[in-house]
Amino acid sequence: MSRQLMVAGNWKMNKNLIEAFTLASEVISKAKKLSGAVEIVLAPPTPYLHTINSMTKDLSYVKVAAQNCHFEQNGAFTGEVSAEMLNSMQLAYVIIGHSERRKFFGEHNNILSRKVSAAINEGLKVIFCCGEPLDIREANTQQGFVQKQLEESLFHLSVEQMEKVVLAYEPVWAIGTGKTATPAQAQSMHYFLRNLIRAKYTDKLADNCTILYGGSCNPSNAASLFENVDVDGGLVGGASLQSDKFIQIVNALSN
Numbered sequence: 001m002s003r004q005l006m007v008a009g010n011w012k013m014n015k016n017l018i019e020a021f022t023l024a025s026e027v028i029s030k031a032k033k034l035s036g037a038v039e040i041v042l043a044p045p046t047p048y049l050h051t052i053n054s055m056t057k058d059l060s061y062v063k064v065a066a067q068n069c070h071f072e073q074n075g076a077f078t079g080e081v082s083a084e085m086l087n088s089m090q091l092a093y094v095i096i097g098h099s100e101r102r103k104f105f106g107e108h109n110n111i112l113s114r115k116v117s118a119a120i121n122e123g124l125k126v127i128f129c130c131g132e133p134l135d136i137r138e139a140n141t142q143q144g145f146v147q148k149q150l151e152e153s154l155f156h157l158s159v160e161q162m163e164k165v166v167l168a169y170e171p172v173w174a175i176g177t178g179k180t181a182t183p184a185q186a187q188s189m190h191y192f193l194r195n196l197i198r199a200k201y202t203d204k205l206a207d208n209c210t211i212l213y214g215g216s217c218n219p220s221n222a223a224s225l226f227e228n229v230d231v232d233g234g235l236v237g238g239a240s241l242q243s244d245k246f247i248q249i250v251n252a253l254s255n
């Protein structure tokens, strides 16, 4: 089994240019002291992608992700960024399906399916987010909910394409709320997701698929989340905005 461990920092719409440069510099210099067993992914706002990607080129285990892309290659889509543009900057990853994109920009499973295809066809790897809102968790129907998200946005991919996907389970009720899924809740959902992939694709793909947990992940709870066999790292929001906290989370996975 060669499952890649990963901690990704989703900066969302935070930091001005100087602050972003400072944060990336700090993370890169602290990452140089680490073993490289954990892939570190930085997802800054779009205007800083090229600069920060250039800063990471000496470290093979620090990569950069865009937070979104459009499903068309180019054209009259004011304000949008295409997967082709991201690829031309030699970015490694793009995050697709974040719950904030779903909620604030109306991105539903079908649109996300087109974005996933566009990204993979351009040679990008995708960090695909799934996760249920609070009412679904309270009704205990979260498994069916995330299954539909995967079926409608990912399961059109071939085995070779699906190998380019990292999954991120982000329960919406845990994002930015300070309320984290318990380690048992995270493990249970990650196990379920891995078995969906096993049923649709192959044992090998399921066993090798990196599945991240996201939602109020911080230096205090990271180790207990990451010690679960099906939790391969984290997708971190708020705590990724400070280099010390972010690196502590990376260390929680390395140890």
Ligand code: 13P
Binding pocket: 010, 098, 170, 174, 175, 176, 177, 178, 214, 215, 216, 217, 235, 236, 237, 238, 239
């Ligand atoms: P928080 O870590 O701030 O809860 O955000 C999680 C997230 O949305 C990462 O994509």
